Amino acid sequence: MKGSTKLIVLHPSIHKHGGSPHRIWILVFVSFFTFAVIFTLITTRDSTTTATITTATSSAAASTSQLPKPVFDALLHYASTSNTTSGGGRMSSAELNSIAAVLRRCPHCNFLVFGLTHETLLWNSLNNRGRTVFVHESAYMVAKLEEKNPEIEAYDVQFTTRVSDLYNLIDHAREQLRNECRPVQNLLFSDCKLGINDLPNHIYEVGWDVILVDGPRGYFAAAPGRMAAIFTAAVLARSKRGGAAKTHVFVHEFDREVERICSDEFLCRENLIESVDLLGHFVVEKLDDNGFDFCSNSSSSSSSPLSTSSWVDD
Known part of the structure; x- marks a missing residue:
């Protein structure tokens, strides 16, 4: 149902x-x-x-940290063009190119410059990947430079030498060759009359790759002269710690008596690799702590009388 x-x-x-x-x-x-x-x-x-x-x-x-080659070349070109006039201690085009060639081959270069000159900004720019330090005799000039260019590192030094004291200072250095004026030492603790020992401590710890001596003034008897700068450059090169074993040292206006004699005494003629106009280019190799001679031919350098004749073309 x-x-x-x-x-x-x-x-x-x-x-x-x-x-x-x-x-x-x-x-x-x-x-x-x-x-x-x-x-x-x-x-x-x-x-x-x-x-x-x-x-x-x-x-x-x-x-961006590396200066492009066209910029490097342009800066050098315009600097060379502006230095065509003689006088005023300006470098010639050939002198500028000699130093620039070394800076171009030196990555992250430690560059020490004695003297503030027409080329100061050029050196700081060409070595923009490295460290450039300037040393000058005038605290006023250093302050003015840093005021306008705060990125630049510069220090003033009170020189106690005079051009007229050249021969006495050379005799002193020879007498103290194995003591205060030896080629391998920390100048911060040196009492050598030719050693610059009042820079900031860290300056003496840097392994300088290139040193340019273009100051202080040295064209009259009462001027401080470049004896201390050349001696200091020679000691820094031979006491170098770290980096390349050799240091390029340039001496400007080394046709003058002080520059010629001190270069012969401390940088040594066997290390002179190039002479361009008024610029001497030395390549100085570091020594061990037992080295007590600036030059290989030390016997003739330390005992021979000082001569004012030029040796550049020897």
Whole structure:
């Protein structure tokens, strides 16, 4: 009979007790796995981007720290052009090129310059990858330079020598060759009359690659002269710690008596590799602590009488 037909209805509780817990755990696992994958992709992309930016920044910084060759050449060209007039202690084009050639080959050069001259800003610019330090006799001039160019490192020195004392100072250095005026020493603690010992302490710890002697004044008897600057350059080169074993030392106006005699005595003629106009170019090798002779031919240098004749073309 139609009235006896029964409809069977399944209660929802049957499904709850059957498969629902398994589905929930699967859903949780899939969600966690999806989140982990997305998070990994995002962080990996960010790390890669950061590394790329860092590398690019470092490369850019490295490229900007090196003076491009066209800029180097342009600065040298215009400096040479402006120095065509004679007088005033300005260097000739050939002299500028001689020093610039060494700076060009010297990465991160330590460059010590005695004297503030027309070329001061040029030297500081050409050696922009390295360290350039200027030493001058006038505290006023040093202050004015640093005021206009705060990036420049310069120090003043009170010279106690005079051009007229040249021969007495040479005799003193020869007498003290194995003591206060020896070629290998820390000048900070030296009492040699020709040693400059009142610069900041850290200056004596630097291994100078290039030294230019273009000061102090030396064109009249009462001027301080360049005896101390040349002697100090010779000692710094032979006492060098770290870096290359050799130091390039340039002496400007070394056709004059003081520059010629002191260069012969302390830098040595066997180390003279180039003579350009009024510029002498020496390459001085460092010595060990037991070295007590400035020159290889020390017997003739230390015992022979001083001569005012030129030896450049010998």
